Amino acid sequence: xxxxxxxxxxxxxxxxxxxxxxxxxxxxxxxxxxxxxxxxxxxxxxxxxxxxxxxxxxxxxxxxxxxxxxxxxxxxxxxxxxxxxxxxxxxxxxxxxxxxxxxxxxxxxxxxxxxxxxxxxxxxxxxxxxxxxxxxxxxxxxxxxxxxxxxxxxxxxxxxxxxxxxxxxxxxxxxxxxxxxxxxxxxxxxxxxxxxxxxxxxxxxxxxxxxxxxxxxxxxxxxxxxxxxxxxxxxxxxxxxxxxxxxxxxxxxxxx
Amino acid sequence: xxxxxxxxxxxxxxxxxxxxxxxxxxxxxxxxxxxxxxxxxxxxxxxxxxxxxxxxxxxxxxxxxxxxxxxxxxxxxxxxxxxxxxxxxxxxxxxxxxxxxxxxxxxxxxxxxxxxxxxxxxxxxxxxxxxxxxxxxxxxxxxxxxxxxxxxxxxxxxxxxxxxxxxxxxxxxxxxxxxxxxxxxxxxxxxxxxxxxxxxxxxxxxxxxxxxxxxxxxxxxxxxxxxxxxxxxxxxxxxxxxxxxxxxxxxxxxxxxxxxxxxxxxxxxxxxxxxxxxxxxxxxxxxxxxxxxxxxxxxxxxxxxxxxxxxxxxxxxxxxxxxxxxxxxxxxxxxxxxxxxxxxxxxxxxxxxxxxxxxxxxxxxxxxxxxxxxxxx
Numbered sequence: 001x002x003x004x005x006x007x008x009x010x011x012x013x014x015x016x017x018x019x020x021x022x023x024x025x026x027x028x029x030x031x032x033x034x035x036x037x038x039x040x041x042x043x044x045x046x047x048x049x050x051x052x053x054x055x056x057x058x059x060x061x062x063x064x065x066x067x068x069x070x071x072x073x074x075x076x077x078x079x080x081x082x083x084x085x086x087x088x089x090x091x092x093x094x095x096x097x098x099x100x101x102x103x104x105x106x107x108x109x110x111x112x113x114x115x116x117x118x119x120x121x122x123x124x125x126x127x128x129x130x131x132x133x134x135x136x137x138x139x140x141x142x143x144x145x146x147x148x149x150x151x152x153x154x155x156x157x158x159x160x161x162x163x164x165x166x167x168x169x170x171x172x173x174x175x176x177x178x179x180x181x182x183x184x185x186x187x188x189x190x191x192x193x194x195x196x197x198x199x200x201x202x203x204x205x206x207x208x209x210x211x212x213x214x215x216x217x218x219x220x221x222x223x224x225x226x227x228x229x230x231x232x233x234x235x236x237x238x239x240x241x242x243x244x245x246x247x248x249x250x251x252x253x254x255x256x
Numbered sequence: 257x258x259x260x261x262x263x264x265x266x267x268x269x270x271x272x273x274x275x276x277x278x279x280x281x282x283x284x285x286x287x288x289x290x291x292x293x294x295x296x297x298x299x300x301x302x303x304x305x306x307x308x309x310x311x312x313x314x315x316x317x318x319x320x321x322x323x324x325x326x327x328x329x330x331x332x333x334x335x336x337x338x339x340x341x342x343x344x345x346x347x348x349x350x351x352x353x354x355x356x357x358x359x360x361x362x363x364x365x366x367x368x369x370x371x372x373x374x375x376x377x378x379x380x381x382x383x384x385x386x387x388x389x390x391x392x393x394x395x396x397x398x399x400x401x402x403x404x405x406x407x408x409x410x411x412x413x414x415x416x417x418x419x420x421x422x423x424x425x426x427x428x429x430x431x432x433x434x435x436x437x438x439x440x441x442x443x444x445x446x447x448x449x450x451x452x453x454x455x456x457x458x459x460x461x462x463x464x465x466x467x468x469x470x471x472x473x474x475x476x477x478x479x480x481x482x483x484x485x486x487x488x489x490x491x492x493x494x495x496x497x498x499x500x501x502x503x504x505x506x507x508x509x510x511x512x513x514x515x516x517x518x519x520x521x522x523x524x525x526x527x528x529x530x531x532x533x534x535x536x537x538x539x540x541x542x543x544x545x546x547x548x549x550x551x552x553x554x555x556x557x558x559x560x561x562x563x564x565x566x567x568x569x570x571x572x573x574x575x576x577x578x579x580x581x582x583x584x585x586x587x588x589x590x591x592x593x594x595x596x597x598x599x600x601x602x603x604x605x606x607x608x609x610x611x612x613x614x615x616x617x618x619x620x621x622x623x624x625x626x627x628x629x630x631x632x633x
Contacts, residue, residue: 072629077548098552104628105550112631116545120267121260132257133551189632 023086024185024217025051025074030083032069043069045240046083053184054214056207056230059221061237067221068189070237074219075108075187076100088184105134109178111207113190115170117162123149123173124158130181141180148176152206168199175207188220197226204230257551261559262566264539271535275528275567276574279608282524283575286517286604287596288582293513294600295593300503301496302434306442307347307367307376310474311466313481313489320502321495322437324349326459331487335464338480340472345370348450349462351440355419356410364401364443365436366420368450375465378444384414384429389446393417395425398433401441420453435593524611528571529618532564536619540626548628560619568612572605 032044043066051057059067072078074085076092085092088107092100109130110116117126124145131141149155152172162170171191178186191207192200204227212218220231228234234246265272303321304312313335315325335344348368353361369376369389377386378396388394397412405412416427425443433442445453451460466489468477474491481489490498504510536543543556583594 068632069629072632075548077632078627078629101547101550101552104548108550110545110548110631112545114541116541116631118260118264118539118542120264125260125263129257129260129546130549132260133546133549133555138259 022053022214023050023089024053024055025049025085025087025219027070027074027085028083030070030073030080030085032066032073032078032080043240044073044080044083047237047240047242048083049074049235049242049245051217051219053217054212055232056212056218056220058228058231058234059219059237059242060223060228060234063223065237066240067237070242071187071189071219071221075110075185076104105130106181107184109181109183109186111171111174111178111186111188111191113193115162115174115194117170117173117177119161119163122159122161123154123165126162126173127177127180130177130183134181145176145180148180149173152176166199167195168203171195171199171203172206175203184216186216186218188218188222190222190224191220192222192224192227200224200227257555257559258562261562264542264559265535265563265566268535268538271531271538272567274531275535276571278527278531279524279568279571279611280574280578282520282528282611283572283604283608284578284582285520285523285575286607287576287579287600289513289516289520290600290603291579291583291594291596293509294597295595296437296509297500297503298595299435299437299439299593301499302436303349304492304496304499306378306433307465308379309375309465309492310468311478311481311489311491312495313344313464313466313487314462316486316488318488320499322499323502324462326457327461327464327487328459329461331461332464334484335466335481335487335489338477338484340469340477340480342467342469343373343375344464344466345373345375346447346461347376347463347465348447348454348460350450350454351438352420352453354425354443356405356408357418358408358410360408362401362404362408363438363440364420365438365440366450366453367442367444368447369444370465371446371448374446375467378431378433378442380432382430382432386429386431386444388428389444391426391428393424393426393449394428394445396429396431396444397427398431398435398442400433400435400439401443402430404441421455423453425453521607521611524608525614528567528611529615532567532615533618533622535563536560536622540622541631543623544626544628545631547623547626548631553624556623557616557620560623561613561616564612564616564619565609568608572608575608576601576604 028048029046030044031046033040033042035041047066047070059070061067073080090103095103124142127145127149128141131144132138146158149158152175154169154172157165162173192203195203207218208230232248235242236244300322315327317325329346332344332346335341350366351363352366354364355361371390374386374389384396389396402412412427414427414429417424419425454460466477468474478489478491481487546556580596583596
């Protein structure tokens with residue numbers, strides 16, 4: 001935690017969502033460049049955003065605007081040149097690579113567009129991985145995984161291979177995997193892109209019901225306007241910058 | 257996580273089997289060829305095991321045990337005069353043609369032992385007594401002679417006869433002897449009878465066999481004997497090494513077998529390295545996801561190393577097992593040599609370990625370079 005953070009308030013801040021002591025992510029002036037020389041592309045040109053515990057924040061924008069890069073930088077899977085990112089009060093730039101890795105393992109859950117479930121492991125094994133990585137014993141990890149799978153409605157598919165599941169079921173497994181180690185930040189990259197409209201809505205409903213609580217922050221990068229209504233706030237990105245942050249329902253009412 | 261790493265490996269059956277096959281083939285090729293090489297090398301020193309004495313004396317030009325430069329019989333007396341020699345006896349050793357009862361010929365390794373002491377006698381007798389060599393026309397043949405004669409339809413047993421250089425040889429015993437490099441059967445007789453069998457020539461003594469006196473090391477006695485003009489003495493160990501090195505340096509055997517072993521290594525590195533690289537490449541996305549979820553680099557490296565060592569261990573076991581089966585089942589009763597000492601097992605194991613570590617290193621490098629953020633692409 002970083003109660004005394006000297007970050008300025010981000011645009012679009014919603015005072016209803018809590019005080020500065022409940023910041024989950026505070027990013028300011030983040031610059032990220034790919035390539036060198038003529039091939040150099042500046043994906044983030046000083047992007048800033050805040051996300052609070054207890055909210056589901058969506059980052060939207062056209063392809064190539066830097067949404068996924070921003071998400072990668074926020075969760076510490078990608079470095080950045082300048083700017084500052086604090087996640088639960090910890091400054092990512094001040095941490096070593098190993099510390100960032102450990103921090104991610106303890107505090108961040110991931111839901112990917114392509115699920116990234118290992119096909120040779122059964123559902124229970126896939127879900128128990130975050131706990132195994134943090135050194136929890138197999139029996140305890142599998143018990144916790146079974147409990148969370150029960151919660152997402154897959155209690156009877158523990159021994160199934162991910163290949164035997166539908167896209168929606170696979171994403172539910174991914175949600176269970178993201179939550180099993182009780183992380184405080186959930187990062188979702190296009191979680192409904194590989195799903196049909198009905199399944200996509202169900203997945204978001206599930207995500208809201210099991211992932212969103214006062215201690216946790218969910219950040220979703222998406223193109224899918226059908227799920228905008230689930231967001232507490234929507235950050236609109238364009239050309240490597242967060243142009244505007246909309247409150248609940250504002251963006252939906254304005255653009256959809 | 258290591259259990260899951262193995263599950264990941266076993267799950268990709270095509271690559272798993274490909275890796276096992278590649279490493280098994282590599283291991284089989286290396287072990288089998290190295291064993292045949294060792295067998296051949298062992299054959300070259302068979303005489304040193306069949307005639308066991310501490311010191312061998314030969315003509316000064318002799319470089320290895322299978323090379324005979326005949327000496328005068330008087331050399332035995334000269335050697336006996338050297339201080340530290342307890343006793344010295346002559347040995348005749350030459351390849352002669354044996355004429356079988358059906359008229360066919362068979363080359364034999366005629367070994368003439370000192371008649372009084374029978375020094376250099378066969379180590380193990382199957383039938384008969386070594387002392388019977390003193391009987392008129394007596395010879396003792398080894399198991400190879402039995403097999404070779406049998407191939408020509410002749411059942412050799414005690415009492416059988418054949419001719420060597422128009423002299424009758426009567427079998428009085430059957431012994432076991434290590435087979436010679438050229439594969440001729442050993443025929444033992446006394447030194448004097450061997451000279452009767454052999455075509456006459458001015459010099460006929462092949463070697464002088466020496467026992468050092470107590471308190472005189474063989475190397476010291478050999479050095480003293482070598483000071484005699486025209487003679488060269490070797491301890492048994494020196495002669496063994498000298499013989500092996502002579503074959504290594506003067507024949508194409510090491511190059512021939514070395515090339516095949518090298519081919520095995522190249523095939524192993526190419527097949528296993530490439531297949532393992534593909535395996536890691538295809539799983540890179542999952543590895544990157546694990547990295548994003550907080551897997552330490554050492555954990556991922558350990559997983560990859562375990563996968564590589566597992567296929568290596570299985571491949572090595574299968575390859576070595578096949579080589580041993582090949583040696584036992586296919587070559588046991590046949591001509592080709594096969595000797596599988598622990599050094600060959602260690603050698604092929606070391607190479608397989610190198611291939612696995614090399615393959616794992618390539619995989620690890622790829623994983624190390626992978627940004628965890630690639631899972632978002």
